[in-house]
Amino acid sequence: xxxxxxxxxxxxxxxxxxxxxxxxxxxxxxxxxxxxxxxxxxxxxxxxxxxxxxxxxxxxxxxxxxxxxxxxxxxxxxxxxxxxxxxxxxxxxxxxxxxxxxxxxxxxxxxxxxxxxxxxxxxxxxxxxxxxxxxxxxxxxxxxxxxxxxxxxxxxxxxxxxxxxxxxxxxxxxxxxxxxxxxxxxxxxxxxxxxx
Amino acid sequence: xxxxxxxxxxxxxxxxxxxxxxxxxxxxxxxxxxxxxxxxxxxxxxxxxxxxxxxxxxxxxxxxxxxxxxxxxxxxxxxxxxxxxxxxxxxxxxxxxxxxxxxxxxxxxxxxxxxxxxxxxxxxxxxxxxxxxxxxxxxxxxxxxxxxxxxxxxxxxxxxxxxxxxxxxxxxxxxxxxxxxxxxxxxxxxxxxxxxxxxxxxxxxxxxxxxxxxxxxxxxxxxxxxxxxxxxxxxxxxxxxxxxxxxxxxxxxxxxxxxxxxxxxxxxxxxxxxxxxxxxxxxxxxxxxxxxxxxxxx
Numbered sequence: 001x002x003x004x005x006x007x008x009x010x011x012x013x014x015x016x017x018x019x020x021x022x023x024x025x026x027x028x029x030x031x032x033x034x035x036x037x038x039x040x041x042x043x044x045x046x047x048x049x050x051x052x053x054x055x056x057x058x059x060x061x062x063x064x065x066x067x068x069x070x071x072x073x074x075x076x077x078x079x080x081x082x083x084x085x086x087x088x089x090x091x092x093x094x095x096x097x098x099x100x101x102x103x104x105x106x107x108x109x110x111x112x113x114x115x116x117x118x119x120x121x122x123x124x125x126x127x128x129x130x131x132x133x134x135x136x137x138x139x140x141x142x143x144x145x146x147x148x149x150x151x152x153x154x155x156x157x158x159x160x161x162x163x164x165x166x167x168x169x170x171x172x173x174x175x176x177x178x179x180x181x182x183x184x185x186x187x188x189x190x191x192x193x194x195x196x
Numbered sequence: 197x198x199x200x201x202x203x204x205x206x207x208x209x210x211x212x213x214x215x216x217x218x219x220x221x222x223x224x225x226x227x228x229x230x231x232x233x234x235x236x237x238x239x240x241x242x243x244x245x246x247x248x249x250x251x252x253x254x255x256x257x258x259x260x261x262x263x264x265x266x267x268x269x270x271x272x273x274x275x276x277x278x279x280x281x282x283x284x285x286x287x288x289x290x291x292x293x294x295x296x297x298x299x300x301x302x303x304x305x306x307x308x309x310x311x312x313x314x315x316x317x318x319x320x321x322x323x324x325x326x327x328x329x330x331x332x333x334x335x336x337x338x339x340x341x342x343x344x345x346x347x348x349x350x351x352x353x354x355x356x357x358x359x360x361x362x363x364x365x366x367x368x369x370x371x372x373x374x375x376x377x378x379x380x381x382x383x384x385x386x387x388x389x390x391x392x393x394x395x396x397x398x399x400x401x402x403x404x405x406x407x408x409x410x411x412x413x414x415x416x417x418x419x420x421x422x423x424x425x426x427x428x429x430x431x432x433x434x435x436x437x438x439x440x441x442x443x444x445x446x447x448x449x450x451x452x453x454x455x456x457x458x459x460x461x462x463x464x465x466x467x468x469x470x471x472x473x474x475x476x477x478x479x480x481x482x483x484x485x486x487x488x489x490x491x492x493x494x
Contacts, residue, residue, distance in 0.1 A: 037369050040357040044377035047350035050343070052384055055335040061392065062384040069298065069380050129364035 014090055017097060017107055026091040026158055030148040031131035035077075035084055042077035045070035089146060091159050096136070098146070114138045115163050120156040121145075134159065245281055252280035256406045258441035266443045270426035270434040271408070279407030286316040286467075287402065290390045297379035300372035305379070317465030318389040325389055325468055332384065389468065405459060410438060412488040414453045415446070422457070422485045438485070457485035 018024060049070035053063060079102070087100040096110040119135035119142070126132050132152025136144045149155055253276060257263035268276045289312040296305035318325050339347070354377070362370035408424040413435060415421075423435040423444070433446040438459065461484045 033364050036357065036361045036365050037373055040354065040361050040370075041373045041376045043350060043357055044354045044373060045380055047347065047354050048377050048380035050347055050350065051336045052381060054339050054343070055332040055384055059384050059387045062387045065387075066380055066383050069383075073376065123366065125364045125366045129360075 014088070014099070017090075017099065018092060019094065022092045022094050024090060024092050025162060026089070026155055028089050028150055028155065030084060030087060030089065031129065031150040032084075033125070033129045033131050034148040035080055038073075038077040038080040042070075042073045045073035089149070091155075091162065093162060096146075096159075110136060110144060112162055115143075116140070118156070118160050118163050120152060122152060126152070132156070246277075248284065249277045249280040252284070252403060255403055256280075256436075256441075260441065263436070263441055263443060266434075267406075267426060267436060270443070272427075283402060283407055286312070287390070290316050290386045291392070294379050294382060294386060297375045297382070300375060302371050302375035305375060309382075312390070313468045314471060315467050316390050318468050319391060319465065320389060322466065322468065328385060328388060401460065406436060408436075409456050410459050410485050412455045412457050412485055413446075413451060414455075415450050416452045417450075420489050422459075422489060425454070455488055456482065457488050458482045459485055461486075 014024060014027060049066045052066045082102050083100065086102055087098070090097040090099060094112055096112065096115075098106075098108040100106050100108075115136055115138050117137040119137065121133040121135060122131075123133075130152075131148050131150055134146040134149055134152075134156065135142045136146070253264045253267055254261070257267055271279070289308060293305050293308035293312055296302075296308055320328070336347075337344075358370055358373060361373060406424045408426070410422060411425055412420055412422050413425075413433075421435070421444075422438040424438065426434040426436055426443070428434070428448075430448065433448060433451060435444045435446065436442075437444055
């Protein structure tokens with residue numbers, strides 16, 4: 001089973017990071033809210049630089065410094081957008097994988113086997129814009145936080161089922177309805193599925 | 197193995213992954229919560245201060261290492277270190293405030309900016325300095341219609357994005373962004389009031405001048421010289437000559453009189469918000485060294 005969040009199309013390059021029998025379940029980009037600080041600062045920097053352009057004529061170097069800083073903010077925003085575009089959070093039936101990096105690719109992996117719990121944090125801002133954060137816990141301690149997760153409730157349920165497969169199997173055995181389309185179907189509304 | 201490392205340690209996840217995947221740390225783990233730049237800054241700060249002190253002592257000693265060593269050994273190492281750095285603090289404080297604002301340390305930036313207003317000497321008169329923001333606003337808003345339209349569009353976009361950031365990401369992020377933009381807006385004002393050290397004579401004089409008060413020393417032979425008394429232990433008077441930047445030793449009986457003076461005739465510059473305005477508006481009573489040298493001997 002392969003679940004891709006609506007919007008971005010996951011690159012085929014994910015395959016090279018998957019084990020032979022590993023199935024990709026979720027592949028999402030971070031929420032666009034991740035880009036807000038950098039983009040806002042870039043727009044504000046351009047505004048400030050243009051405003052200062054008219055008043056800094058009497059001050060040596062001021063215009064140059066101001067435009068250098070505004071350019072830095074703009075470049076930082078572009079780099080942030082590019083980094084966001086190529087960064088994917090992939091959850092398979094065995095691992096959590098973060099693939100990132102514009103020029104150099106970095107792959108960070110957390111095996112699901114070591115995880116004992118998965119927490120979901122939804123800040124006030126996250127509830128407004130629709131993102132959340134996963135807290136991964138192992139050995140009774142939180143080991144990592146994945147922030148700016150889109151569709152947090154849906155993805156949380158999906159990911160949680162992967163961490164606790166035994167309970168699910170037991171329930172399926174008791175219900176006798178573990179097939180696709182039954183009440184225990186982990187498929188979620190609003191998400192595209194690609195069964196493979 | 198097909199995919200990357202087998203287990204990502206918290207330390208690994210913290211590197212170059214932005215905010216996507218960050219390790220969890222307890223609230224009591226203060227050192228762990230410091231970012232890598234903060235750690236580097238903490239380690240490098242003492243080395244940086246030491247280097248600044250060395251550069252300053254060398255500048256005071258006219259780049260003569262022997263004189264620099266004599267200054268430090270006569271005046272004491274701690275005194276030399278503090279004396280070289282403290283006079284530079286008012287000069288760099290406004291720029292440090294801008295740096296803090298730009299890097300998102302808003303509260304620290306505002307506090308540093310306030311400190312700068314109380315201690316950094318401004319080159320403009322206070323009434324002119326206080327009218328500068330209003331004048332700048334007038335200049336920024338009275339522009340061509342095309343530029344005004346661009347400014348209005350950018351302002352509307354910025355206000356909208358900032359509002360969304362405030363609601364969607366949080367107050368802290370929005371304040372950091374506003375601080376970054378405010379830093380850019382403040383640059384012309386700061387550069388007008390406290391010009392950058394390397395581009396202004398006033399500051400180069402400050403860096404070149406020792407941290408000790410200048411004195412006109414009159415010897416019993418009638419000779420007068422301007423210098424800085426590095427130490428006076430009762431046996432020897434160690435004097436750094438102002439003109440030649442050489443170290444001179446005198447026995448106390450050789451010295452007829454000493455008079456504190458100031459090298460430059462210009463009065464000391466006042467900060468934007470002087471704590472004691474009455475003292476700063478009155479003329480300084482310290483005589484100019486050059487005037488004492490040509491005057492009658494006492």
